[in-house]
Amino acid sequence: xxxxxxxxxxxxxxxxxxxxxxxxxxxxxxxxxxxxxxxxxxxxxxxxxxxxxxxxxxxxxxxxxxxxxxxxxxxxxxxxxxxxxxxxxxxxxxxxxxxxxxxxxxxxxxxxxxxxxxxxxxxxxxxxxxxxxxxxxxxxxxxxxxxxxxxxxxxxxxxxxxxxxxxxxxxxxxxxxxxxxxxxxxxxxxxxxxxxxxxxxxxxxxxxxxxxxxxxxxxxxxxxxxxxxxxxxxxxxxxxxxxxxxxxxxxxxxxxxxxxxxxxxxxxxxxxxxxxxxxxxxxxxxxxxxxxxxxxxxxxxxxxxxxxxxxxxxxxxxxxxxxxxxxxxxxxxxxxxxxxxxxxxxxxxxxxxxxxxxxxxxxxxxxxxxxxxxxxxxxxxxxxxxxxxxxxxxxxxxxxxxxxxxxxxxxxxxxxxxxxxxxxxxxxxxxxxxxxxxxxxxxxxxxxxxxxxxxxxxxxxxxxxxxxxxxxxxxxxxxx
Amino acid sequence: xxxxxxxxxxxxxxxxxxxxxxxxxxxxxxxxxxxxxxxxxxxxxxxxxxxxxxxxxxxxxxxxxxxxxxxxxxxxxxxxxxxxxxxxxxxxxxxxxxxxxxxxxxxxxxxxxxxxxxxxxxxxxxxxxxxxxxxxxxxxxxxxxxxxxxxxxxxxxxxxxxxxxxxxxxxxxxxxxxxxxxxxxxxxxxxxxxxxxxxxxxxxxxxxxxxxxxxxxxxxxxxxxxxxxxxxxxxxxxxxxxxxxxxxxxxxxxxxxxxxxxxxxxxxxxxxxxxxxxxxxxxxxxxxxxxxxxxxxxxxxxxxxxxxxxxxxxxxxxxxxxxxxxxxxxxxxxxxxxxxxxxxxxxxxxxxxxxxxxxxxxxxxxxxxxxxxxxxxxxxxxxxxxxxxxxxxxxxxxxxxxxxxxxxxxxxxxxxxxxxxxxxxxxxxxxxxxxxxxxxxxxxxxxxxxxxxxxxxxxxxxxxxxxxxxxxxxxxxxxx
Numbered sequence: 001x002x003x004x005x006x007x008x009x010x011x012x013x014x015x016x017x018x019x020x021x022x023x024x025x026x027x028x029x030x031x032x033x034x035x036x037x038x039x040x041x042x043x044x045x046x047x048x049x050x051x052x053x054x055x056x057x058x059x060x061x062x063x064x065x066x067x068x069x070x071x072x073x074x075x076x077x078x079x080x081x082x083x084x085x086x087x088x089x090x091x092x093x094x095x096x097x098x099x100x101x102x103x104x105x106x107x108x109x110x111x112x113x114x115x116x117x118x119x120x121x122x123x124x125x126x127x128x129x130x131x132x133x134x135x136x137x138x139x140x141x142x143x144x145x146x147x148x149x150x151x152x153x154x155x156x157x158x159x160x161x162x163x164x165x166x167x168x169x170x171x172x173x174x175x176x177x178x179x180x181x182x183x184x185x186x187x188x189x190x191x192x193x194x195x196x197x198x199x200x201x202x203x204x205x206x207x208x209x210x211x212x213x214x215x216x217x218x219x220x221x222x223x224x225x226x227x228x229x230x231x232x233x234x235x236x237x238x239x240x241x242x243x244x245x246x247x248x249x250x251x252x253x254x255x256x257x258x259x260x261x262x263x264x265x266x267x268x269x270x271x272x273x274x275x276x277x278x279x280x281x282x283x284x285x286x287x288x289x290x291x292x293x294x295x296x297x298x299x300x301x302x303x304x305x306x307x308x309x310x311x312x313x314x315x316x317x318x319x320x321x322x323x324x325x326x327x328x329x330x331x332x333x334x335x336x337x338x339x340x341x342x343x344x345x346x347x348x349x350x351x352x353x354x355x356x357x358x359x360x361x362x363x364x365x366x367x368x369x370x371x372x373x374x375x376x377x378x379x380x381x382x383x384x385x386x387x388x389x390x391x392x393x394x395x396x397x398x399x400x401x402x403x404x405x406x407x408x409x410x411x412x413x414x415x416x417x418x419x420x421x422x423x424x425x426x427x428x429x430x431x432x433x434x435x436x437x438x439x440x441x442x443x444x445x446x447x448x449x450x451x452x453x454x455x456x457x458x459x460x461x462x463x464x465x466x467x468x469x470x471x472x473x474x475x476x477x478x479x480x
Numbered sequence: 481x482x483x484x485x486x487x488x489x490x491x492x493x494x495x496x497x498x499x500x501x502x503x504x505x506x507x508x509x510x511x512x513x514x515x516x517x518x519x520x521x522x523x524x525x526x527x528x529x530x531x532x533x534x535x536x537x538x539x540x541x542x543x544x545x546x547x548x549x550x551x552x553x554x555x556x557x558x559x560x561x562x563x564x565x566x567x568x569x570x571x572x573x574x575x576x577x578x579x580x581x582x583x584x585x586x587x588x589x590x591x592x593x594x595x596x597x598x599x600x601x602x603x604x605x606x607x608x609x610x611x612x613x614x615x616x617x618x619x620x621x622x623x624x625x626x627x628x629x630x631x632x633x634x635x636x637x638x639x640x641x642x643x644x645x646x647x648x649x650x651x652x653x654x655x656x657x658x659x660x661x662x663x664x665x666x667x668x669x670x671x672x673x674x675x676x677x678x679x680x681x682x683x684x685x686x687x688x689x690x691x692x693x694x695x696x697x698x699x700x701x702x703x704x705x706x707x708x709x710x711x712x713x714x715x716x717x718x719x720x721x722x723x724x725x726x727x728x729x730x731x732x733x734x735x736x737x738x739x740x741x742x743x744x745x746x747x748x749x750x751x752x753x754x755x756x757x758x759x760x761x762x763x764x765x766x767x768x769x770x771x772x773x774x775x776x777x778x779x780x781x782x783x784x785x786x787x788x789x790x791x792x793x794x795x796x797x798x799x800x801x802x803x804x805x806x807x808x809x810x811x812x813x814x815x816x817x818x819x820x821x822x823x824x825x826x827x828x829x830x831x832x833x834x835x836x837x838x839x840x841x842x843x844x845x846x847x848x849x850x851x852x853x854x855x856x857x858x859x860x861x862x863x864x865x866x867x868x869x870x871x872x873x874x875x876x877x878x879x880x881x882x883x884x885x886x887x888x889x890x891x892x893x894x895x896x897x898x899x900x901x902x903x904x905x906x907x908x909x910x911x912x913x914x915x916x917x918x919x920x921x922x923x924x925x926x927x928x929x930x931x932x933x934x935x936x937x938x939x940x941x942x943x944x945x946x947x948x949x950x951x952x953x954x955x956x957x958x959x960x
Contacts, residue, residue, distance in 0.1 A: 045703060242527055325816075336805075339797035346933065350762050452936075
């Protein structure tokens with residue numbers, strides 16, 4: 001009935017995933033013979049089935065999931081877009097929804113209930129009430145942690161064995177656990193003492209490779225990298241990435257294992273954090289949800305705050321010009337270069353700030369490095385400023401010589417003013433752009449708030465001051 | 481001899497890792513009793529030992545690594561900063577270096593040789609020549625792939641078994657492989673047919689959970705997500721992240737397994753790609769190496785190109801003002817608001833472009849969505865522009881009423897000019913900022929090149945045109 005299946009996971013650069021192209025066939029089966037769907041799709045990865053579900057008309061998704069076995073449908077649910085998942089769980093009866101989420105891994109189940117609660121608190125409560133007492137208790141425990149903490153990320157399905165076991169006994173336990181229920185975090189085995197405190201760690205590879213008869217305590221590593229449940233998700237991501245872990249254990253104050261954070265969730269965290277940083281760098285608050293799914297009023301709210309702050313900052317440029325107007329009125333031609341000068345400073349500042357914000361995000365530099373960074377940026381700024389300064393100077397001279405514009409008898413001084421100002425503004429921009437993230441971080445703010453527009457506005461105002469100061473020094477007595 | 485060891489992996493917000501604090505103890509041991517180092521550090525994760533090595537004086541690192549067993553030193557080498565690693569391999573004899581890199585996983589070995597070749601081509605050749613024929617052949621094969629492709633990322637240490645085996649036979653094979661040599665990518669088991677073509681995949685968890693006596697072909701999934709060796713690293717990262725894989729197989733045209741890319745390398749790719757995007761968004765070329773390790777001339781080179789391009793674009797602002805000067809000369813007061821107006825347009829454009837670039841990087845939107853995005857941005861731009869327009873209008877009226885500045889008898893018209901211009905410029909900025917990534921991508925460029933400064937420059941020039949057009953329409957016959 002199904003056409004030959006396309007290679008999974010392929011996606012045209014700008015098309016739907018190939019799996020999503022199966023949606024029409026699935027629809028036909030839903031109409032004719034829903035029971036056949038399980039068999040026809042049994043070799044597909046749940047991720048691909050989630051793509052299929054997202055390509056179906058919204059009102060058929062529940063039907064599609066119901067046609068699958070509950071464990072399979074739960075797998076699909078884990079990969080489903082958050083909004084669609086909440087919608088599906090809202091449309092089902094609370095009992096149906098509970099049956100589905102019961103089959104999810106504990107961390108994904110808690111996430112699904114949390115998202116559902118955001119849309120429909122009463123329905124989330126109803127689904128919780130329909131869970132088995134054990135699943136409910138576990139879910140409520142996970143929901144109690146901050147969502148962006150290690151506790152909020154961890155799953156409680158991990159493999160821990162007493163350190164007194166032999167390798168063969170431990171392997172038997174691991175196999176038993178793998179059979180009894182899904183253990184998401186299987187590839188790292190933790191050993192515990194009689195009180196259940198974490199004592200050691202070994203990879204499943206090391207367990208399989210260990211000589212028979214050895215004791216697990218002899219093989220396990222005793223220096224275990226752990227985090228408390230309150231650790232921020234950035235810290236969890238940094239450790240996982242630095243050490244190349246597939247799982248990171250979360251412990252309480254007595255070093256008892258509470259759960260583990262698995263690498264797939266860490267990748268999601270890294271991508272989330274990056275999205276936040278890019279949006280902040282663009283000069284707005286982070287959206288928290290995919291661009292196309294956020295409502296327009298919400299997008300506007302996230303953007304308008306910073307726009308107004310930056311606008312207020314920019315108002316100072318008008319004030320600066322008003323202040324100098326009297327003294328500059330004889331040299332209207334200076335206004336020609338105002339946008340050029342402020343933009344050049346803003347551009348070098350934007351470069352510097354994005355370099356520093358990223359280096360801070362990757363822990364390549366810390367607060368103590370500020371003076372080394374300042375030194376580097378002054379040198380870079382002087383070099384870049386010299387290049388632009390020469391270009392600016394040349395612009396005036398060339399236009400004058402070619403007769404394209406007349407800057408008057410003192411055009412060489414005007415050219416020098418433009419060149420020197422560019423040197424100063426670009427150097428100041430680099431320095432200000434690189435130091436702003438340090439200042440923000442020192443003050444306890446997120447350094448990523450030092451957005452490109454923020455730096456540009458800062459440099460706009462100071463750039464004008466530099467410009468007018470240089471002009472008054474070089475042109476007084478001539479055109480001024 | 482060693483003090484009680486601190487918890488591994490901890491790091492003060494701005495301090496060194498705690499492991500690095502062990503460096504003085506290690507130095508003392510190197511002086512007194514190098515043989516004791518192996519035992520004293522045996523429980524430490526190689527990542528922590530790499531931190532120790534990075535905290536040692538550069539000239540002692542070789543000594544430190546030589547004090548460890550070669551397999552252990554190779555583990556440390558894998559985590560070492562790239563530059564230090566090349567330096568260490570340059571300082572050792574070619575034979576010593578070959579002994580060390582022989583113990584590394586094939587992909588990391590190829591990376592180490594490649595980095596060494598960048599510093600010292602002859603030395604890299606010498607180390608290659610000292611490898612065993614098999615290791616040399618494998619390394620040269622990996623080096624032949626593009627570094628930023630699936631082939632360049634993959635390791636050749638994977639676990640593949642014939643599909644004809646039973647579960648117990650397969651498990652025995654896997655344990656044998658784990659014992660015989662390090663298999664980095666152990667957690668996913670691939671099944672192959674008699675010709676060695678990839679047929680199926682199962683996780684090690686599924687292998688352990690499978691009922692005894694079953695055949696592996698019955699358990700394995702036959703829809704395997706694969707990539708060719710030429711696949712770009714972004715594609716590898718996207719698939720691994722979307723599916724939550726710990727490993728992704730790389731196959732040739734006949735579907736024979738060439739290698740697998742493991743999730744730890746994918747995390748590195750994701751972070752690299754993100755660094756590139758942030759730096760491009762800041763208006764420069766990507767640095768490719770950590771900020772502090774890149775030489776100043778190299779940083780300046782990466783920045784100066786875009787700065788000059790943007791400068792050339794900004795020169796148009798001077799031309800626009802020169803063009804309008806004749807008609808505007810009676811309304812000097814318009815120049816007061818030039819920086820304010822061009823910045824506001826640039827800021828809304830910067831917001832829009834960072835939103836779209838990130839959504840494209842995450843595959844949330846594709847080229848086909850351009851008109852939906854345009855619609856959203858026009859609405860957002862009008863809303864945001866109205867807010868700033870009212871603020872701008874109020875600025876003129878308030879200053880006039882309070883007597884802080886005199887905009888003349890037609891100050892209401894001036895205020896309207898500023899307000900309407902802001903509305904237009906912010907709307908145009910949002911639209912231009914959101915469409916530029918689409919245009920770049922359509923033209924085959926990286927959409928991330930649509931940097932905040934690029935958009936700002938684009939909007940500077942068009943913002944001035946909008947400003948002067950509105951002014952001529954509203955103020956003709958009054959102050960103009």
